[in-house]
Amino acid sequence: MTGTEATLAEICVVACAEAWRGDGALVASPMGLIPTLGARLAQLTFEPDLLITDGEATLLAPAGISDDGGQQDDSQPSEGRVTEGWLPFRQVFTMLAAGRRHVMMGASQLDQFGNQNISCIGDWARPKAQLLGVRGAPGNTVNHPVSYWLPRHTRRVLVDQVDMVSGVGYDRAAGLGSRAARFHELRRVVTNLAVLDFGSHDHSMRLRSVHPGVTVSDVAEATGFLLAAPYQVPQTRLPTAAEMALIRDHLDPQSRRDQELA
């Protein structure tokens, strides 16, 4: 990777990283490569207290972190990572229920209020397409912050109504009452076109920024519901030179990130 311009994948990595800004010592659970690179980038830069696993049960910290928690050398982290803890699935479930986690999931379908489907397409009783199953989405969404990563922003994914509510959206959460819904928070949605959130007064999905070269009407065209947008939609922030170097030389030297957008 020699170009100086940030690629779409790199812009998406940074947009995913931004989802965890301000989280502190929470378990970041990214699903997919670009969210994983984003979480690790956040951990290496502006959110050093994040906890991240190797995809199984080992918590890994950047090797550049010194024993007293300070950054030994913030110019360049060393190659390796150091084991800092153990997080088997049973402990993930406990951390989840304790609210000490922020997951970025995928979605086969996502609606205006953030109801997510990863279970199946069509009638649940005999689906047209059986997908993963609800996995941990129901519990995640009522217990701790959740964000979404959608590598293909289309009307097939951003739909008027999802076929099976796996992850709970704002309208469903409101129906539970304020007490039961008090841990529900959908933080942001990062797609290959834009960054969105649920900051509208009614918590419907709102356009927050568009990636370079993407117009607001491109996003509206690719979205299956009416999208709230401010009068002026800013451009998604570009990676800094330091972030680009970390992504290219340290986190993903093989450029596997581009395949997730292919």
Added chain:
Amino acid sequence: MTNEAVPAGNGQAGKVMTLAGVVGELRSGMTIGIGGWGSRRKPMALVRELAASALSDLTIVSYGGPDVGLLVAAGKVRRVVTGFVSLDSIPLEPHFRHARQRGAIELTELDEGMLHWGLLAAAHRLPFLPMRAGLGSDVLRVNPNLRKVRSPYADGEEFVAVPALTLDAAFVHMNQADARGNGQYLGPDPYFDDLYCLAAGRAYMSCERIVPTSELTKAGPLQSLLINRAMVAGVVETPNGAHFTSCAPDYDRDEAFQARYARSAASPQAWEDFRAAFLSDGEAGYQAAVARFSSGAVDPAGAAEARA
């Protein structure tokens, strides 16, 4: 296997069984829990024996992987109780997928954490445990028997009452065990194998090797002794018995063979070819066929399918 003399005066007979002996204790219509997670440390030798048996109409409780797929493909399953069925590196389990899309099996679809809670309730002999997971989601719509429960304390909060997932039998796979039923995992994650055992009327543990009890703590820390002998009815030594799922540190997932398995869902003929090539001659026959597959020897069924 390694023989170990039971200490004099102990009176506790060994629990070593054969695969056929385990499956011989089961009946059609039973609810069977299977340990591991996805395509990781699954008791596949026991699953293969079950798939080859005459049993049918089973309810399978599992963090589902190829255990579910294989039993569904073999026509053994009436209902699956799960939060997902996945081969990990191949996200969607193809046999489970086809069966769902054909309407060939029933499904109790739960949040992953609800499955944990249901096993814990069963292990504790409680009818249910309260949980936040499920509220607001369609898990409640597709499981109309799920009930809610209100906190009797001042908060008055409402929760899902996750019912106990009581099992007739459970299968788990460990790296090592002794002949008396003490089991040890040496990989990164215990999954929920101890809970499956305690949720079950009878639990059966397969393992890579049976060793003298004194060897267990030489291989790993005290905390790796996940299963104790009060939890299990039988122990079966099945080297490579989690194949093709991972069984770290003994072996990783066999990705080439898993891909071969996944292709067996392409058509009824592809499944029949796979079954004939790998599942028609017992566990020893399976391991021999896998060895031939891995050495690059011709897999007639696979080759025919590749041409098709």
